[in-house]
Amino acid sequence: MNTLMVRLRASFRWRTACIWLLVWIPLMVDWAFAAKLSLILLSLCVLTVIALSGQMSGLQSGIFAKPVSFCLPGYRRNLRTIIFVDALLYALFVPLFFYLVTLSLFEESGLLERCLVASGFVIAMMAVALSGGLRFFLSRIAWALLPLLTFPLCILGYIVLVRAFEHSLLLWPVVIPVCVVYCVFVWRRLGDIERVKRAHRRLVLDAAEQCTQAGGGKTVLPEVEALFLSRMKRYGYTHTGRYMWGGLYRAFGPILSYWRWIFVSLLGSVLVLGYAGNVVQELIFVALGSIAFIIHLPITSDMLLPEGRRERYYSAVASACAAMVIATAAAVAAAGLSSVFALFMPEIARYGLHYTAIRLETVYLACLLTPGLFAFKLLAYRIPIFAIISFYAVTTLVVVAIIYLDSEVSVLPRSAGPVLFATVFVSGCAFFLLILWRVCAKWCLTKEERWKAL
């Protein structure tokens, strides 16, 4: 029991719990408000519950792979208890979340509402058990491929859920026993010590390999390196252009080296996205703005290069602009590909699905959030929680804007859309430039947290 408590304490941290709450509160408000207008968004919130559970399994496997685990007696036997206790803690929030959603969706208390709230608990349990189970029992290759499939799978899951909400009131009572059966299945499999031993060995080996594998992992492609270095050499040693291209290399070198995988993922997403409908297509384009979170702005660096604060400023502006151009280019490519696919993709009449091309006039949404998110990211390098809070705050604003513009009950005229979005974009750019100037002119330019900087 003591071992169990130690592991439970290891998997539960106040800071993580606070972050989770800060994720949930805006999400609940966000979706509860949004779901009032659309079943589509209700499906998205169910999907979010499942997607967030992936983080739980990451935490579990992280603890499981730590060498300190070996010091704890009975650590393998306790594995399933840990997973299911964590799942329980997570699942306690979800019915409340579903209740808020359904409260705004249905005016009268009915069977669907009750089923939905009740199923929230088992869906959350199942989602954690599913992701935990997958982490421990999928083969190494299958696990490595999973992130690539996540995006198309999410869209597919969404389409299935929309149909479930639209067409079958009886489907929800079925969900509960299915989820319970799956949870029992995972519980039993995690009780098989031999199987858990094999999975544990694999996790530890994976972790060790990541540390020691010489030459392993993807490096930048020679042609990408040649492209950026040749551009840098066009400018003088003290010219800002050299530093801007250098910054672009640091920001986009690794991403461009994965261009084949990115293209495959884009292709798969477009194939599925055509069936998702206009609102979701627009939401996905807005989500493309989150590219800001994976692009490194060349501001904070301990590796001393001869770039001063002024050069860092221009270099960051260039990287942010390039990120917006890339996001928009990806959106244009997706719209173009979907137009081609629309010519031959079949209609799935049985489920009422037909393929619609992505509207080209929506591609501007792809870079709508990017400047604002870059600004929040800059702020967040000193206060990490700021990134999460700001991400959901901005997403909420945009989701609300889209719903109002796309809904039949919109309070704003359709023509207000471009003006509204232009305002959001320009304000985001101004905010970003202001914060960037502040950072480059006044702040410490290292990544370390302030109390570690001594």
Place this chain on the structure above:
Amino acid sequence: MTKENPIVRMTGVHKRFGKIQALDGVDLSIYPGSIIGLLGANGAGKSTLLRHIIGLYLPDRGRCTTFGCEAGKLGPSELGRIGYVHQEGELLDWMKAGQLIRYVSTYYPTWNRQLEAQYIADYEISTDARVGSLSPGQRQKLAILLAIGFEPELLILDEPAAALDPVMRANFLDLLLQIIQDENKTIIISSHILSDVEKVIDHVVIMKQGRILLDFGFDELRERYSRVRLSALSGKLPTELPFTNVLDCQRTTGEAILTVQGCSVEQLQQQAESLNCRVEIQTLPLEDIYRIVVS
């Protein structure tokens, strides 16, 4: 540059991180050609001071200039003359070591390919290995190459040898001694391995809680502190020993070891003449001097 033109000048620099006063009124001048050992406990403010010199941090109060330029306005022409190695320095993990060297060298007109090739051979750096997969020691060697490859006028080393094994540390010291041959080079070394540092430095700066406790030439400092060993030739030593400024005294009946401050060898010998004993006078190693100053 002359004594009137230090390459780094800090005047009344204050820096606070939340509740922690990282630098508290630091005044420091660094002149060209000097090799400075920056010593202090963890959290004394050494890294913060070094980062002010290269403009990564800006002072809350006070003034910091490097090569005559305010720290916040340092540009390529000034930073291109400064090499910097940080103990946990960031490198671009997704590049191969060779790619990283090519990338960094693109920024410097003075990059020395010959030195690069020699260093790679001597220190057995695998240019095909991914930077992220290198051991801490290998990473440190690579970081040192990136910092010295363009032959900087000012080399700042923040715990440069912490991740190196003893043989590599010895090689690194040899390398530093080679660099020092050029009189125009200025080096600031922050390190806890004082036995290494004392082989190369000519100036010592000791910090504590964000303040500079001591800023002295190394030779001058060594003359300031002495260890006197007295061995009675017959019987025992007198109870009262005729030495002034004694910091520490360990004695038995016939022998005494004293740590004395501010007395020259001649003065000590004079003072010891009245005693019927053998006198050995030694200078203190840097580690002992550091302990005395900090305590």
